[in-house]
Amino acid sequence: MTIGFGVIGAGMIGTEHARRVNNVLTGGEVVAVNDVNAEGAKRLADSLGGNVKVFDSGHDLINADNVDAVMVTSWGPTHEEFVLSAIKAGKYVFCEKPLATTAAGCQRIVDAEVAAGKRLVMVGFMRRFDSGYRLLKQAIQDGEVGEPLMLHCAHRNPEVGETYVTPMAIQDTLVHELDVLRWLLDDDYKTVQVVFPRTTRHSHSKLRDPQVVLMETVKGIRIDVEIFVNCKYGYDIQCSVVGEDGIANLPEPQSLLVRKDAKLYTTVLTDWKKRFVDSYDVELQDFIDGIGSGDLPGPTAWDGFCAAVASDACVKAQETGNIEPVTMPARPAFYD
Numbered sequence: 001m002t003i004g005f006g007v008i009g010a011g012m013i014g015t016e017h018a019r020r021v022n023n024v025l026t027g028g029e030v031v032a033v034n035d036v037n038a039e040g041a042k043r044l045a046d047s048l049g050g051n052v053k054v055f056d057s058g059h060d061l062i063n064a065d066n067v068d069a070v071m072v073t074s075w076g077p078t079h080e081e082f083v084l085s086a087i088k089a090g091k092y093v094f095c096e097k098p099l100a101t102t103a104a105g106c107q108r109i110v111d112a113e114v115a116a117g118k119r120l121v122m123v124g125f126m127r128r129f130d131s132g133y134r135l136l137k138q139a140i141q142d143g144e145v146g147e148p149l150m151l152h153c154a155h156r157n158p159e160v161g162e163t164y165v166t167p168m169a170i171q172d173t174l175v176h177e178l179d180v181l182r183w184l185l186d187d188d189y190k191t192v193q194v195v196f197p198r199t200t201r202h203s204h205s206k207l208r209d210p211q212v213v214l215m216e217t218v219k220g221i222r223i224d225v226e227i228f229v230n231c232k233y234g235y236d237i238q239c240s241v242v243g244e245d246g247i248a249n250l251p252e253p254q255s256l257l258v259r260k261d262a263k264l265y266t267t268v269l270t271d272w273k274k275r276f277v278d279s280y281d282v283e284l285q286d287f288i289d290g291i292g293s294g295d296l297p298g299p300t301a302w303d304g305f306c307a308a309v310a311s312d313a314c315v316k317a318q319e320t321g322n323i324e325p326v327t328m329p330a331r332p333a334f335y336d
């Protein structure tokens with residue numbers, strides 16, 4: 001059976017995911033598109049060829065008979081409304097991060113899914129599908145470096161625009177670490193703190209860059225994440241797990257090692273899309289396969305909620321300069 005996809009949000013990632021479903025993956029086909037910008041929706045529908053219907057309303061798209069699964073790739077503040085509408089219609093929904101822009105919004109989605117009594121929601125935290133992070137998780141599970149004690153991480157981008165302001169370092173950037181690190185460690189956050197080194201001259205007046213986020217987990221593991229979004233040299237994701245018996249590092253993306261002109265060098269990626277292109281393929285293929293088997297993979301709506309709670313605590317910590325608690329309710333048995 002081919003899963004009919006309805007895509008809400010025909011922007012950058014919506015276009016990439018739609019093409020991925022049609023041209024790279026198996027078992028799915030985009031049948032409907034909606035965007036607040038009708039021209040953008042039509043452009044995407046035309047580029048996909050075939051019989052892709054353009055809907056004026058995201059809710060009408062969700063309720064269309066041939067839409068089996070909804071892909072929410074619109075602007076973040078619209079996600080909650082569309083995910084709730086998909087749950088109400090009993091449709092599977094892949095929602096790009098954030099699941100909702102507030103923890104309360106994520107909680108409403110969790111409540112709706114639990115009430116529906118069936119896993120329908122998957123959140124687009126694609127790092128869980130990255131082969132490097134998966135190697136790291138396997139190493140931790142196998143006890144390769146003993147019990148993890150500390151994590152040293154970095155999330156660096158070459159540059160950001162003027163619209164990127166201080167809280168976005170948490171909400172748009174760190175949020176990927178917030179999800180992948182609790183998955184990696186099978187743990188939850190207990191406290192968070194944000195400290196600001198000297199700001200780079202490449203930043204602007206509304207962005208403190210770099211930032212260092214210090215976190216403690218329930219198991220007592222200490223994590224530091226450097227967020228440096230005007231680092232200039234490249235897009236660079238680092239994760240080093242210090243365990244009782246050794247250290248395991250996230251593998252570097254494959255790249256040529258060149259000996260030339262009395263130098264030995266390699267390259268660093270600059271485009272985040274290239275860094276995680278394979279993981280986008282794996283996550284969406286798993287979503288399609290999960291629909292087919294009736295066993296949807298994570299990240300779940302609960303994971304989206306946990307990321308939002310931790311993100312809110314980090315933004316508060318940015319403002320107060322204090323160590324802030326991360327207060328998480330007990331996980332509903334539905335998500336065990």
Ligand code: NAP
Pocket residue numbers: 008009010011012013014034035036037040058073074075076078096097098124125126
């Ligand atoms: P984008 O290029 O701005 O695309 C968003 C699209 O949604 C735009 O075409 C926008 O139209 C449309 N839209 C806004 N409100 C809408 C509504 N009410 N109904 C239907 N369409 C609406 O943004 P993007 O970079 O693709 O990001 C989209 C989402 O994906 C964001 O939540 C972002 O955080 C997430 N994302 C995740 C990753 C990842 O690595 N997992 C990477 C990139 C993006 P207008 O332009 O006319 O407003």
